[in-house]
Amino acid sequence: MDVSHILDSLNDQQRNAVASPAPNLLVLAGAGSGKTRVLVHRIAWLLRAENVSPFAILAVTFTNKAAREMRSRIDELIGQSMGGMWVGTFHGLAHRLLRMHWQEAGLPEDFHILDSDDQLRLIKRLIRSLKIDDDRWPAKQCQWYINAQKDEGLRAGNIEHFDDDYTKTMLEIYAAYETECERGGMIDFGEILLRAHELWLKNPQILRHYQQRFQYVLVDEFQDTNTIQYAWLRVLAGTNNQLMVVGDDDQSIYGWRGARIENIQQFSNDFSDSDIIRLEQNYRSTSTILNAANKLISHNQGRLGKNLWTDGADGEPISIYEAFNEQDEARFVVDRLQDWFTSGNRRADAAILYRSNAQSRELEDALLRVGMPYRIYGGHRFYERLEIKNALSYLRLLINRHDDTAVERIINVPTRGIGGRTIDTVRQVAREYNCSLWQACVECVNQTLLSSRAANAILAFLKLIDDMQQDCSGLELHQKVEHVIEHSGLIGHHEKEGGEKARARIENLEELITAAGSFDDPGMQEEEIDVTASSFLAAFLDQASLDAGDTQADETEDAVQLMTLHSAKGLEFQLVFLSGMEEGLFPHKMSMDNLTGLEEERRLCYVGITRAKAKLYMSYAESRRMHGDVTLCRPSRFIREVPGDLVEEVRLKTTVNRAHAPARGGATFGRDPGLGAEVPQTQISLGQRVAHGKFGEGVVLNYEGQGNNARVQVNFDAVGSKWLVLSYAKLEAL
């Protein structure tokens, strides 16, 4: 068979990686160097040139999106869909193993997945029932502790404890949490990986089966693997299988979540027969952008070393804008976006990136004001939304009455007269009898432990669920979902809430029915899994836990992309804005006082810069309103770390308050009338005190346009800074 098309489009380094005969391979792939491309072509090469069976290939990614993309690109390249190959996320693949070998993994057949929200609620309940002071030991922190331990492969019993209060308390909660999960047949995200690892260690015959099967293991974003994930890979690879890992130490930005950048260094030690290939040619950005990124990241210590280059053009300089405040910054960004769009570009090719989600509000406001469509990533994903989780909890109960997490969630949603007192009683009974909440409900009613009103309410709840199950039997998945949403009263519950938010919630519930209608169990295509009709709902629920469902959002409209720097990893845009480049915000104050934290922040900045293909803006504000009050800011050190010859400062708008600042060198754009300058054809001058009918008194800071079209920015004493159209605002000069 002619396999030349698999190698033809690649450069030398890429080709070496794709056709490598090495027993193990580490590919250090810089940003934009064709990392995914190499993985995809490598798999095609194995299948077509080396006649490897698809059954012998396992490819791991971190996100479902990446897994889907990889699979579809493989299919595209080889011209057909390959069954038998395992392509998925660490969690997805580990979960699959646990479903197939639930007995050997020590799980009940109907075990279910606890997402982080469920996990937090459970820990809160445990802290309360253990009578631990939740002010001193917040559930959040405890959840963090447990997850961190699991990421390291440690169970409560394995952890050494000294006599310090912290470890003792954490371990007490961790142990109770383990017991509770065990009792309820629940596993959290960390547990999925931990169990899958233990499954292999404890069952050599199962391990041998998979080792013999998966002779080729490929890993994407290797710099993000944590201890347990790497351990899992090592066990699977054994001594005979080929392991190819692709990653970039400079793009490791999840250290705070347990990712171990050291795994990259460790790889060469653990697999002494491995080759290292560097992909350093960048196909994404202009050389200006690339040089800026290279210079910035060179401030980090202990890198593996890698220098990205491009044979593309220099491109435009990086523009830096010093804004007066966060509103001015947002306005600047939006102005540039409007220019960009009116020059015939797509809005979707532009992205605004920021360090923390809170920064999006100001930007959204500014976009909204000019009516520019935008799409914001992050926040709650589809399956994490409150209304969706409630609906899913009802569905969970149809499968398993003893799902306490689900009962806790919806026993009184919508309100049906089961209050805190009643639930407390039920919980206590459950603890005494060591049974599920559902059983405890039954006991409470049977033994008349409750007031008759409460007992009736409980009874109604039990009956509601039983009836639902009865009515749902035999229905298609989407009909089940529809039935449950209708009969649970969730729609009415949200209608009563009223407002824009409530409407969105109802829409989401309807969207859930649609999602169920188009649900196609990925496991169905696999040879090993026999999915019966009754577990189809279970498969849907699993998918809902493991895939947050970010594909649900409307992607048809041409819209500007807003997201955190973290969620921008792996993406690219023609035009990129890095906003909020200020000390304390980026690098964030929580991470800037230790070297590890600071270097991770710098890598994050590196990721941000390298998202840009053609043009990059960086902006910062001199003052910024944060959680209510105004703070003065200094420009981020990362700006200084970009060489001056790659940068130009933008001064399109007048900024009054800098009359005292030294004049900046280099070319300036536009005008800079300074303090006291008059807005053309008006009675208003900058720095002047004015009064407004509604907002009170303030100082004129800035203006744009002239005559009837002139807008002025006034910093009001009472309500802060606002932009007003002069001809409407009726400002009185004071």
Added chain:
DNA sequence: TCTATCACCATTTTT
């Protein structure tokens, strides 16, 4: 039991 009000608190988040 429900709901309105008031402290409290706030990185990043693939699964």
Added chain:
DNA sequence: TGGTGATAGA
């Protein structure tokens, strides 16, 4: 500033 969680009154 805004979203959350505890608490007091209806």
